[in-house]
Each structure stands twice: as structure tokens, then as C-alpha cells.
Amino acid sequence: MLNLMTITKLPIANWMDHFVDWLTQFTGFFNGLTNFIGGIINAFQWVFDLIPIWLFIVIIAGVTYLANRDTKKWGLIIFEVLGLLLIWNLDFWRDMTQTLTLVLTSSLISLVIGVPLGIWMAKSDIVQAIFKPILDFMQTMPAFVYLIPAVAFFGIGMVPGVFASVIFAMPPTVRMTNLGIRQVPTELIEASDSYGSTEWQKLIKVQLPLAKSTLMAGVNQSMMLALSMVVIASMIGAMGLGTRVYFAVGRNDAGGGFAAGLAIVILAIIIDRLTQALNRQRKH
Amino acid sequence: MTIKLQVKNLTKIFGKRVPRAKELLKQGKSKAAILKETGATIGVDRANFEVESGEIFVIMGLSGSGKSTLVRMINRLIEPTEGSVLIDGEDLMQIDKKALREVRRKKMSMVFQNFGLFPNRTILENTAYGLEIQGIDKATREQKTNEALDLVGLNGYGDQYPTQLSGGMQQRVGLARALANDAEILLMDEAFSALDPLNRSDMQDQLLDLQETMHKTIIFISHDLNEALKIGDHIMIMKDGEIVQTGTPEDILTRPADEYVEKFIENVDRSKVYTAGNVMIRPTTVNIEKDGPRLALKRMRENEVSNAYVVNSKRELVGIIDARDVLELVRKESRDLQSIVNTEVPTTDEETPIADILDDISQTGIPFAVLNDKQQLRGIIIRGAVLGALAGNEVNHFA
CATH class of the missing domain: 3.40.50.300 (P-loop containing nucleotide triphosphate hydrolases)
Known part of the structure; x- marks a missing residue:
């Protein structure tokens, strides 16, 4: 048998380095992108900084109440209020809003890129065959790996954190959009076609409305994945609850780490239940 | 009637290697053979029809x-x-x-x-x-x-x-x-x-x-x-x-x-499919405004029937006459067909399914008269024709 150790080592690492080096020459493009993503981040952060904490808590509770009007989930509302008060009490409020900003920005970008990509995949088997392995790759490649080129392209701070989160968190949105559209019963597609719909009318009037709940499940998953990136992103300077956890690790501070971790859990549960409730809201 | 839709040679072959399958189909190969050779399925094979x-x-x-x-x-x-x-x-x-x-x-x-x-x-x-x-x-x-x-x-x-x-x-x-x-x-x-x-x-x-x-x-x-x-x-x-x-x-x-x-x-x-129009046969008729008893008798003899349907010049049904009564009239040298017409004739229209009148047909002795919407006599229904149709025989409308 051929001993693979005796042949020359393939220079994969080299290739990738060259590729990244080559990409970094497009400074103008990446600067523009940095400014754009930075703009979104600042806008979210500005709003969160503007809203008084008590009002924020009232808004979250109010939205939950409205979204669950039929079921009246008082337990969830009580949890949200107590959880947010705890975060306030632990003095994590600004960190929490920074983390929320990171999650919302990543999810927004995932949505804007992921939904059209998912639609494209649903319309063409070839596109699907091309992107499926890419999506698998994006999701299974250890998230740390994205940090390195992210810093090369965007420097340090929130923007590379968002970049890495988007790559890691986008696949579920793409997949579920694709799946949701493909799951629309053939007969409904035929009905739409047989009455002379254009592709666009079919998409807007039939496919997307019927794929909505599957699509929203994908968005929910993307948000959860983005949240799971906050600690990793903190390593390249994305501020927030992740930074608290990261620092606690450095200082061997079990208590501090747990407190910050708990705040992430509370935030995760609130985001998860709220998006699910918004998804359920208009079903018949 | 105008042709609205015309389908010519419409063929659908599913699968790969469609051109080859098409060729084989033209050569008259069977579907099984084409499937075996090319893996293509013939969905529809050269359909032709008009609507x-x-x-x-x-x-x-x-x-x-x-x-x-x-x-x-x-x-x-x-x-x-x-x-x-x-x-x-x-x-x-x-x-x-x-x-x-x-x-x-x-x-x-x-x-x-x-x-x-x-x-x-x-x-x-x-x-x-x-x-x-x-x-x-x-x-x-x-x-x-x-x-x-x-x-x-x-x-x-x-x-x-x-x-x-x-x-x-x-x-x-x-x-x-x-x-x-x-x-x-x-x-x-x-x-x-x-x-x-x-x-x-x-x-x-x-x-x-x-x-x-x-x-x-x-x-x-x-x-x-x-x-x-x-x-x-x-x-x-x-x-x-x-x-x-x-x-x-x-x-x-x-x-x-x-x-x-x-x-x-x-x-x-079949009784639900066939209508009165499908099984009716041509009746022996007499025009009450023109024909006399002798002619009526002659026609009945020619068609080997014992009664005839009486219509007016517009071919509207008047009634039915029996051969014996006509013979009586001839003997009395009378021409008054009107006096012997029986107006109690069961009637139906062409669209009525046989199933609806089957009971009545089997009960009355007089064959049903089939009328169109102007009350004109179109045909009559005799038991033999009904039974024949139900058994799957073709009805000879003009027997």
C-alpha cells in the first residue's frame, strides 16, 4: 500500500493563505462592507441605548402578550419580565443589548441573503445540488476558523463577529426556505400555473405564503445559531455577554462565567419563544 | 358543430434518452421493449382526437x-x-x-x-x-x-x-x-x-x-x-x-x-345510460287529417302491428288506434277515425333515462310514445327493444 506520508504534503493551507491574501487586496470593497454592516449595528445599538430599560421590558412583554393572544401564556411573560430584571440587576444590560444587536444584525443579513438563495435553490435542482454541500461545509467547519479571515477582511470588533456569525448561522434559513417552497403540494403549483400566473406571482401569492411557517422555523434556528456564536465572536472583539464569558474563562472566574452564561440563556429563551409565537400567530 | 380543440400526435416520453425512445416508438417497438432499452417510459403514445x-x-x-x-x-x-x-x-x-x-x-x-x-x-x-x-x-x-x-x-x-x-x-x-x-x-x-x-x-x-x-x-x-x-x-x-x-x-x-x-x-x-331516445323505434303512424281507415289498415298489415299512432299534419300526437276497431270502421264504411282514437297514450321525452320509465313500460300494454318539446311524435318504445338494449344489443331505430 502506498504510504501517504512519504509523498509531498498537499499545500492546502498555503493555497488558502494565498486566496485570503488575494482577497484582502480588495480593501475598498471590504471597507465599504464594514461601513455598511457597521451602520446596521450602530442603528440597532442606538435604538437599544435610547429605549429606557423599563420600557424595553414592557415592549417585550407586550409583544409576547399580543402574539399569544389566544393562548395567554402568562408563564412566559412572567419569565421574560423576571429574566430581564435579573439581567438588569446583574449589570449586564448593555452587554445584553450588544449581544442582541449582534444576533439581530446577523439574522437580518442571513435573512436578506438566505431567503433569495433558498428560493433560487427551490426553483432549480442544479442550484440545489451546488449549494447543498456548500451549506454543509459552512455549518460543519468549526466556527473559530471563520474568525481568522474575518479579522483579515474587517479588522477587529463587531463587524467581523457579524461576518463569522452570518456564515455560521445562515444555512438553516436557506435550507428551510428551499424545503418550505419544495413542500408546497404539486396540485397547488399546478393550480397557480394553470390560471396563468407568472413565476413572480406564483412565488408571492402561493409559494412564499405556504412556505412561511417552515421558513420562519429556519429563521428561528439561524437566530439561535447566531446567539451561539457570541462567545466565539468575543475573541475578536465583538462586545457583549460573550465578552463577559470570555473574560471569566481567562480569569478562571466560575461564578462570573455562570452569571453571564445565564444571561445568554435567558436571552436565548426569550428570542426563541418570541419568534415561535410570531410564527404561530396567523395560522388557522 | 365546430371543432374547439384538436390534438394531433400528442406524445409524452418520461425519463432519459428521450430521442432514442422516440425513434424506437416510431419503429413500432413495444413499451416494455423501449423501457428495457432506454429506460424511458411512454406516458402518452401519439394521441389524436377532436373535441x-x-x-x-x-x-x-x-x-x-x-x-x-x-x-x-x-x-x-x-x-x-x-x-x-x-x-x-x-x-x-x-x-x-x-x-x-x-x-x-x-x-x-x-x-x-x-x-x-x-x-x-x-x-x-x-x-x-x-x-x-x-x-x-x-x-x-x-x-x-x-x-x-x-x-x-x-x-x-x-x-x-x-x-x-x-x-x-x-x-x-x-x-x-x-x-x-x-x-x-x-x-x-x-x-x-x-x-x-x-x-x-x-x-x-x-x-x-x-x-x-x-x-x-x-x-x-x-x-x-x-x-x-x-x-x-x-x-x-x-x-x-x-x-x-x-x-x-x-x-x-x-x-x-x-x-x-x-x-x-x-x-x-345500462338502464341509467340509455335514454328513451336511444331505444325508440319508428312507429306506424296515421295522419288523421289526411288518411282514412283503409290506409291505416294497410300500413298496419305491412308492418305487422296491431295498432297505429295517430298524428295530425304537424306530426303532433293525437292518440292510438287498434286494428280491430279500424276493421269495424271499414266494415261500416265509415271514415271517422276520430271516433275510435284512444287518447290515453303514455308519453315521455327523448332525454328520459330508461331507468325512470322501466316500471311503467313493463306494466302498460301500450308502447310509450316519445315526444319532443313540440309534442311531435319522435318514436315509440316497445318492450323488446328495451330488453335488447339492456342486454347489450344495438337498437335498430328504424325497424
């Missing part, structure tokens, strides 16, 4: 016979491998996407087996779908939609969602959606097959009622021969992608093309 304007044309066959593929090629939901579909002489295969959309919007509407209603839209919005995508304004849309829902008897259900309605009602919505578009051609793919028998029968009746006034050209796909015989003006029977026989219900019943069709019609209740 007249305003008729219900039923395409009948069991599952896998290619009937659903065939109907989907008519509006190009399935792109044919070869052949042409002509609507009013225009070949649908030659037009581009945009023109095809126009044809689908204006000329053809489709009704689906499982209704094909959009669950996220109300009944009103579902019915209006075809109009909505044409960009018709909301007021016109609602008016036309409500008219269509009225036609199918679903007035007042507009704000409900499809899942809130029973199967029969859902399919009425499907029908209303097709009618709202006011297309000339309706493609109905197993439209009533998902309904329970009672509902199905109701829907068939309703379709026939609607058709009386609308005169749409309807292509109706069915796997149920009784349904085909009940609603079809013409029936086309398919098997394994090929057309086995095309004809009127009567043709199919009396002259089955092969054993396959024969087996199909074995269990048909």
Missing part, C-alpha cells in the same frame, strides 16, 4: 393509463415530447411563454382532483385567483367571483377558509374558480373522484345543469365508466398511454372496440 365546441368530452382510463398526463399537456403543465394541440386552430406548442400565459388566463381553466385550493386564502380569494393574477380591479373581481359562487350554490361562504368546508363544497369552490375566469374550455382532472358517491352524483347533476346554460367545452378526466357514460357526449378510453376507443356512450356500449372495453362495460347499469 367539439360545447360538449363534454370524457377521457376515461384506469390509473397509469396516461389520462392525467394527456390533460396536462393540453395546457402545457406537462411539456409534450411531440405533437400539437390546436385551440380554435391555433397551435399551443408554437407559442411563447407569455402567449401561453394569456391562453391559460383567458381560454382554459382547470379543476383538480384534490381541489387545489390555497389554504391561506378565503373562498372568495381562492375563487378570485384567476382574475387577481390578470390584474382585474377589486370591484369587478368581487362581482364576478360572487356570480360564480352563486352558480355553484356557495353564496355566503366567501369569508370562510377551505378547511372549514366539506369535500363537496370545496370542489364547488374549485369549479367556481374555473367559472369565474369565464374561460371557454374547462379541464377537469378527476374532479369528482375524491368525493363520496352521493356528493359525486350531485356534482355530476350540477355540472350537467350548468352546462345546459353555459355550453363550455369540457374535457373531463375520469376512471369511473358510469360517470363517463352519465356526463359524456363523447368518451375516449385510454389504456397504457394509448387511445383504445373514442365514441358516444352508445357507441362504447354497443360496439366496444376490443376486449378491454368489453370488460369495462360488463358491469354498467
Whole structure:
């Protein structure tokens, strides 16, 4: 048998380095992108900084109440209020809003890129065959790996954190959009076609409305994945609850780490239940 | 009758290596051989037929016979491998996407087996779908939609969602959606097959009622021969992608093309299919305004019957006379046929199914007179012809 150790080592690492080096020459493009993503981040952060904490808590509770009007989930509302008060009490409020900003920005970008990509995949088997392995790759490649080129392209701070989160968190949105559209019963597609719909009318009037709940499940998953990136992103300077956890690790501070971790859990549960409730809201 | 739709050589081959399969098909190879050599399946094999304007044309066959593929090629939901579909002489295969959309919007509407209603839209919005995508304004849309829902008897259900309605009602919505578009051609793919028998029968009746006034050209796909015989003006029977026989219900019943069709019609209740018009024979008649007893007697003798039907010059039925009474008149040298006419003749019209009058036929001694809507005598029904028809023999109308 051929001993693979005796042949020359393939220079994969080299290739990738060259590729990244080559990409970094497009400074103008990446600067523009940095400014754009930075703009979104600042806008979210500005709003969160503007809203008084008590009002924020009232808004979250109010939205939950409205979204669950039929079921009246008082337990969830009580949890949200107590959880947010705890975060306030632990003095994590600004960190929490920074983390929320990171999650919302990543999810927004995932949505804007992921939904059209998912639609494209649903319309063409070839596109699907091309992107499926890419999506698998994006999701299974250890998230740390994205940090390195992210810093090369965007420097340090929130923007590379968002970049890495988007790559890691986008696949579920793409997949579920694709799946949701493909799951629309053939007969409904035929009905739409047989009455002379254009592709666009079919998409807007039939496919997307019927794929909505599957699509929203994908968005929910993307948000959860983005949240799971906050600690990793903190390593390249994305501020927030992740930074608290990261620092606690450095200082061997079990208590501090747990407190910050708990705040992430509370935030995760609130985001998860709220998006699910918004998804359920208009079903018949 | 004008030809509305003409299908020529329409072929669909599924799978890979279609060109090779096409070639083999032309060489007359069997489907099994083509499947074995190329892996391609013949969905529909060179279908040719014509549909007249305003008729219900039923395409009948069991599952896998290619009937659903065939109907989907008519509006190009399935792109044919070869052949042409002509609507009013225009070949649908030659037009581009945009023109095809126009044809689908204006000329053809489709009704689906499982209704094909959009669950996220109300009944009103579902019915209006075809109009909505044409960009018709909301007021016109609602008016036309409500008219269509009225036609199918679903007035007042507009704000409900499809899942809130029973199967029969859902399919009425499907029908209303097709009618709202006011297309000339309706493609109905197993439209009533998902309904329970009672509902199905109701829907068939309703379709026939609607058709009386609308005169749409309807292509109706069915796997149920009784349904085909009940609603079809013409029936086309398919098997394994090929057309086995095309004809009127009567043709199919009396002259089955092969054993396959024969087996199909074995269990048909013919009394529901045959109408009085199908089994009537030519009567011996006497014109009361012109003919005398001697002529009447001569005709009865010639036709070997013991009574004759009396009509006036407009061929309206007056009554029936018995040979013995006529003989009596001749003996008395009287010409007064009027005095011996029996006016108590059972009558029916041509459209009445035999099943409806079977009891009466077996009970009365006098054959039924078949009248048209002007009360003119068209024919009579004798027991022998009825029994013959039910047994599957062809009726010789002019015996």
C-alpha cells in the first residue's frame, strides 16, 4: 500500500493563505462592507441605548402578550419580565443589548441573503445540488476558523463577529426556505400555473405564503445559531455577554462565567419563544 | 358543430434518452421493449382526437393509463415530447411563454382532483385567483367571483377558509374558480373522484345543469365508466398511454372496440345510460287529417302491428288506434277515425333515462310514445327493444 506520508504534503493551507491574501487586496470593497454592516449595528445599538430599560421590558412583554393572544401564556411573560430584571440587576444590560444587536444584525443579513438563495435553490435542482454541500461545509467547519479571515477582511470588533456569525448561522434559513417552497403540494403549483400566473406571482401569492411557517422555523434556528456564536465572536472583539464569558474563562472566574452564561440563556429563551409565537400567530 | 380543440400526435416520453425512445416508438417497438432499452417510459403514445365546441368530452382510463398526463399537456403543465394541440386552430406548442400565459388566463381553466385550493386564502380569494393574477380591479373581481359562487350554490361562504368546508363544497369552490375566469374550455382532472358517491352524483347533476346554460367545452378526466357514460357526449378510453376507443356512450356500449372495453362495460347499469331516445323505434303512424281507415289498415298489415299512432299534419300526437276497431270502421264504411282514437297514450321525452320509465313500460300494454318539446311524435318504445338494449344489443331505430 502506498504510504501517504512519504509523498509531498498537499499545500492546502498555503493555497488558502494565498486566496485570503488575494482577497484582502480588495480593501475598498471590504471597507465599504464594514461601513455598511457597521451602520446596521450602530442603528440597532442606538435604538437599544435610547429605549429606557423599563420600557424595553414592557415592549417585550407586550409583544409576547399580543402574539399569544389566544393562548395567554402568562408563564412566559412572567419569565421574560423576571429574566430581564435579573439581567438588569446583574449589570449586564448593555452587554445584553450588544449581544442582541449582534444576533439581530446577523439574522437580518442571513435573512436578506438566505431567503433569495433558498428560493433560487427551490426553483432549480442544479442550484440545489451546488449549494447543498456548500451549506454543509459552512455549518460543519468549526466556527473559530471563520474568525481568522474575518479579522483579515474587517479588522477587529463587531463587524467581523457579524461576518463569522452570518456564515455560521445562515444555512438553516436557506435550507428551510428551499424545503418550505419544495413542500408546497404539486396540485397547488399546478393550480397557480394553470390560471396563468407568472413565476413572480406564483412565488408571492402561493409559494412564499405556504412556505412561511417552515421558513420562519429556519429563521428561528439561524437566530439561535447566531446567539451561539457570541462567545466565539468575543475573541475578536465583538462586545457583549460573550465578552463577559470570555473574560471569566481567562480569569478562571466560575461564578462570573455562570452569571453571564445565564444571561445568554435567558436571552436565548426569550428570542426563541418570541419568534415561535410570531410564527404561530396567523395560522388557522 | 365546430371543432374547439384538436390534438394531433400528442406524445409524452418520461425519463432519459428521450430521442432514442422516440425513434424506437416510431419503429413500432413495444413499451416494455423501449423501457428495457432506454429506460424511458411512454406516458402518452401519439394521441389524436377532436373535441367539439360545447360538449363534454370524457377521457376515461384506469390509473397509469396516461389520462392525467394527456390533460396536462393540453395546457402545457406537462411539456409534450411531440405533437400539437390546436385551440380554435391555433397551435399551443408554437407559442411563447407569455402567449401561453394569456391562453391559460383567458381560454382554459382547470379543476383538480384534490381541489387545489390555497389554504391561506378565503373562498372568495381562492375563487378570485384567476382574475387577481390578470390584474382585474377589486370591484369587478368581487362581482364576478360572487356570480360564480352563486352558480355553484356557495353564496355566503366567501369569508370562510377551505378547511372549514366539506369535500363537496370545496370542489364547488374549485369549479367556481374555473367559472369565474369565464374561460371557454374547462379541464377537469378527476374532479369528482375524491368525493363520496352521493356528493359525486350531485356534482355530476350540477355540472350537467350548468352546462345546459353555459355550453363550455369540457374535457373531463375520469376512471369511473358510469360517470363517463352519465356526463359524456363523447368518451375516449385510454389504456397504457394509448387511445383504445373514442365514441358516444352508445357507441362504447354497443360496439366496444376490443376486449378491454368489453370488460369495462360488463358491469354498467345500462338502464341509467340509455335514454328513451336511444331505444325508440319508428312507429306506424296515421295522419288523421289526411288518411282514412283503409290506409291505416294497410300500413298496419305491412308492418305487422296491431295498432297505429295517430298524428295530425304537424306530426303532433293525437292518440292510438287498434286494428280491430279500424276493421269495424271499414266494415261500416265509415271514415271517422276520430271516433275510435284512444287518447290515453303514455308519453315521455327523448332525454328520459330508461331507468325512470322501466316500471311503467313493463306494466302498460301500450308502447310509450316519445315526444319532443313540440309534442311531435319522435318514436315509440316497445318492450323488446328495451330488453335488447339492456342486454347489450344495438337498437335498430328504424325497424
